[in-house]
Amino acid sequence: MTAQILDGRATAAAIKSELATRVQALKGRGVAPGLGTLLVGDDPGSQKYVAGKHRDCAEIGIASLQRELPATATQEQVEAVVRELNEDSACTGYIVQLPLPRHIDENRVLELIDPAKDADGLHPTNLGRLVLNEPAPLPCTPNGCIRLLRQFGVELNGAHVVVVGRGVTIGRSLPLLLTRKSENATVTQCHTGTRDLAGQLRQADIVVAAAGSPHLIKPVDVRPGAAVLDVGVSRDERGKIVGDVHPGVADVAGWLSPNPGGVGPMTRAMLLFNVVAAAEAAAGTGAAASAAR
Numbered sequence: 266m267t268a269q270i271l272d273g274r275a276t277a278a279a280i281k282s283e284l285a286t287r288v289q290a291l292k293g294r295g296v297a298p299g300l301g302t303l304l305v306g307d308d309p310g311s312q313k314y315v316a317g318k319h320r321d322c323a324e325i326g327i328a329s330l331q332r333e334l335p336a337t338a339t340q341e342q343v344e345a346v347v348r349e350l351n352e353d354s355a356c357t358g359y360i361v362q363l364p365l366p367r368h369i370d371e372n373r374v375l376e377l378i379d380p381a382k383d384a385d386g387l388h389p390t391n392l393g394r395l396v397l398n399e400p401a402p403l404p405c406t407p408n409g410c411i412r413l414l415r416q417f418g419v420e421l422n423g424a425h426v427v428v429v430g431r432g433v434t435i436g437r438s439l440p441l442l443l444t445r446k447s448e449n450a451t452v453t454q455c456h457t458g459t460r461d462l463a464g465q466l467r468q469a470d471i472v473v474a475a476a477g478s479p480h481l482i483k484p485v486d487v488r489p490g491a492a493v494l495d496v497g498v499s500r501d502e503r504g505k506i507v508g509d510v511h512p513g514v515a516d517v518a519g520w521l522s523p524n525p526g527g528v529g530p531m532t533r534a535m536l537l538f539n540v541v542a543a544a545e546a547a548a549g550t551g552a553a554a555s556a557a558r
């Protein structure tokens with residue numbers, strides 16, 4: 266068997282073109298969505314990701330507000346920029362690029378973000394709303410995973426999904442989305458404390474590999490025909506991306522997300538989606554605003 270490729274680039278491009286139309290509609294009503302980013306330090310990887318987000322914005326007509334601080338910035342300086350972005354009406358949504366330098370209290374910074382401008386969907390208030398089934402911006406990578414599976418007709422209703430990893434951005438938040446009535450999946454969460462990972466993986470209709478451990482998922486772990494999402498990003502000695510999924514899995518799985526070209530571009534598209542939805546909500550239009558009423 267050769268897995269069907271879950272093409273994140275093509276899917277993200279289609280979503281972006283829909284969003285471009287919504288941005289034009291907002292502009293017609295005098296509302297201009299703007300994505301802010303705060304980058305602290307000079308990590309080349311983070312610089313590249315942030316640049317990509319601003320390129321995406323330009324593509325669909327969203328303004329960009331780029332804030333940068335040196336790696337030596339103090340907690341107070343970082344918090345001051347967050348307060349400034351909260352106040353700035355040109356910024357309808359923003360992210361603080363993670364990770365922050367080690368001397369910065371990351372959670373304290375994230376809690377200061379105005380939940381209404383939380384483009385990542387990772388503010389504790391918004392994660393809490395997700396738990397309570399209230400409307401909230403959704404975490405971008407988990408939402409991107411679900412949109413990608415849906416695009417290619419992978420059944421979620423009743424599916425057994427094994428999520429590998431317990432990071433906040435994916436592992437801990439994806440099960441919250443998958444177990445909503447609208448998805449209706451059954452989730453097993455695995456992590457480094459799981460006794461028989463291979464045994465769990467072989468039970469899965471869908472495997473989401475978000476451990477950050479190169480080639481963790483081997484062909485023998487995957488039930489023939491299962492869908493496999495490769496979310497982990499590691500780099501080899503030459504800087505090339507190495508995912509959590511061994512390439513041989515393509516011969517066993519029914520569907521496989523490439524990495525790069527799978528969940529990464531979907532994450533970026535969902536960030537734009539959150540910015541546009543926040544601008545619509547602030548303008549009193551859009552699904553979020555109607556759901557909140």
Ligand SMILES: Nc1nc(=O)c2c([nH]1)NC[C@@H]1CN(c3ccc(C(=O)N[C@@H](CCC(=O)O)C(=O)O)cc3)C=[N+]21
Binds near residue numbers: 360364530532
């Ligand atoms: N506050 C915050 N929000 C984030 O969403 C966030 C973050 N911090 N810190 C870092 C991670 C990482 N992340 C990626 C998004 C897209 C790609 C992506 O589009 N990757 C391309 C390849 C890019 C390449 O070749 O390097 C792909 O998968 O095809 C990758 C990584 C968002 N992150």
